Amino acid sequence: xxxxxxxxxxxxxxxxxxxxxxxxxxxxxxxxxxxxxxxxxxxxxxxxxxxxxxxxxxxxxxxxxxxxxxxxxxxxxxxxxxxxxxxxxxxxxxxxxxxxxxxxxxxxxxxxxxxxxxxxxxxxxxxxxxxxxxxxxxxxxxxxxxxxxxxxxxxxxxxxxxxxxxxxxxxxxxxxxx
Amino acid sequence: xxxxxxxxxxxxxxxxxxxxxxxxxxxxxxxxxxxxxxxxxxxxxxxxxxxxxxxxxxxxxxxxxxxxxxxxxxxxxxxxxxxxxxxxxxxxxxxxxxxxxxxxxxxxxxxxxxxxxxxxxxxxxxxxxxxxxxxxxxxxxxxxxxxxxxxxxxxxxxxxxxxxxxxxxxxxxxxxxxxxxxxxxxxxxxxxxxxxxxxxxxxxxxxx
Numbered sequence: 001x002x003x004x005x006x007x008x009x010x011x012x013x014x015x016x017x018x019x020x021x022x023x024x025x026x027x028x029x030x031x032x033x034x035x036x037x038x039x040x041x042x043x044x045x046x047x048x049x050x051x052x053x054x055x056x057x058x059x060x061x062x063x064x065x066x067x068x069x070x071x072x073x074x075x076x077x078x079x080x081x082x083x084x085x086x087x088x089x090x091x092x093x094x095x096x097x098x099x100x101x102x103x104x105x106x107x108x109x110x111x112x113x114x115x116x117x118x119x120x121x122x123x124x125x126x127x128x129x130x131x132x133x134x135x136x137x138x139x140x141x142x143x144x145x146x147x148x149x150x151x152x153x154x155x156x157x158x159x160x161x162x163x164x165x166x167x168x169x170x171x172x173x174x175x176x177x178x
Numbered sequence: 179x180x181x182x183x184x185x186x187x188x189x190x191x192x193x194x195x196x197x198x199x200x201x202x203x204x205x206x207x208x209x210x211x212x213x214x215x216x217x218x219x220x221x222x223x224x225x226x227x228x229x230x231x232x233x234x235x236x237x238x239x240x241x242x243x244x245x246x247x248x249x250x251x252x253x254x255x256x257x258x259x260x261x262x263x264x265x266x267x268x269x270x271x272x273x274x275x276x277x278x279x280x281x282x283x284x285x286x287x288x289x290x291x292x293x294x295x296x297x298x299x300x301x302x303x304x305x306x307x308x309x310x311x312x313x314x315x316x317x318x319x320x321x322x323x324x325x326x327x328x329x330x331x332x333x334x335x336x337x338x339x340x341x342x343x344x345x346x347x348x349x350x351x352x353x354x355x356x357x358x359x360x361x362x363x364x365x366x367x368x369x370x371x372x373x374x375x376x377x378x379x380x381x382x383x384x385x386x
Contacts, residue, residue, distance in 0.1 A: 007355035
């Protein structure tokens with residue numbers, strides 16, 4: 001394995017490709033992103049997406065935020081060669097909802113809002129509340145890891161360039177027309 | 179406590195290595211030996227150490243208050259003092275003026291000024307209380323996983339250093355490369371292929 005600090009910078013692009021692929025998968029094949037064991041029902045893009053375009057000596061950052069914001073500007077940025085560097089995700093399981101930001105280069109989960117737990121009124125309530133929180137955090141973490149595993153398996157496969165990238169390109173093209 | 183906050187940030191780690199001797203006993207001793215040291219009324223500007231979830235200002239790792247099922251939960255505490263430059267300059271000017279008056283000279287040598295500055299900062303640190311920051315961590319010791327509830331670079335670096343020093347265990351931060359290599363479920367051949375990857379171009383022009 002490479003030195004960690006060297007590897008962080010050298011393979012940062014994988015995190016950006018991961019989130020771009022994730023957007024494509026959310027739009028085209030959501031069910032493949034959900035681990036059947038995790039009992040999650042849906043995943044979609046929340047209220048923020050950040051793209052960066054470093055191609056052709058550009059250094060552009062495109063941020064789209066706000067509930068209900070359209071992603072058209074993001075699609076145009078993809079056409080110009082941008083990749084997603086940060087995404088806000090919403091994950092549902094019945095009445096429960098998780099919202100969090102996922103950062104491509106670090107895979108850090110930020111601003112995670114998990115379903116509410118029971119109120120802590122007495123000292124004895126703390127242990128139960130903490131265990132419940134751990135369970136809820138684990139759902140978001142497991143989802144992130146599961147989805148990343150799907151991506152990386154695909155990324156190292158021979159089909160990546162010939163099939164997956166081709167399909168992503170088609171999707172960008174179609175999304176730009178619609 | 180951070181772990182019960184309505185919104186958290188999480189950095190994932192893998193814990194490398196094992197504690198050979200009695201696990202919980204070793205953990206408690208190690209935490210106690212590396213607990214946060216108060217620096218109020220001291221000349222230091224920074225202190226980093228462990229503290230307990232329930233009593234962050236009086237670390238106590240006795241009993242089982244930090245054990246939650248197969249998880250250990252405690253906090254990294256970083257105490258820092260930061261003196262505004264304008265305050266340093268004011269006190270430095272006052273100290274230099276006083277020295278000049280006492281020595282009946284018109285100027286001081288650069289080394290002397292530097293010594294006075296160090297002494298001024300030392301005195302100011304002693305008078306200034308440190309600002310504490312707590313960051314909770316959740317360590318699943320059976321799965322060798324650790325979630326640090328913070329994504330700030332500096333705090334993560336402090337965690338990695340202190341954790342290794344305390345438990346003689348390494349923490350490997352999960353990011354695209356390490357997650358692929360260690361938890362991505364790749365075969366050895368796929369791992370080798372991954373190391374040769376270069377960026378893809380996603381958009382290849384208009385499609386019919």
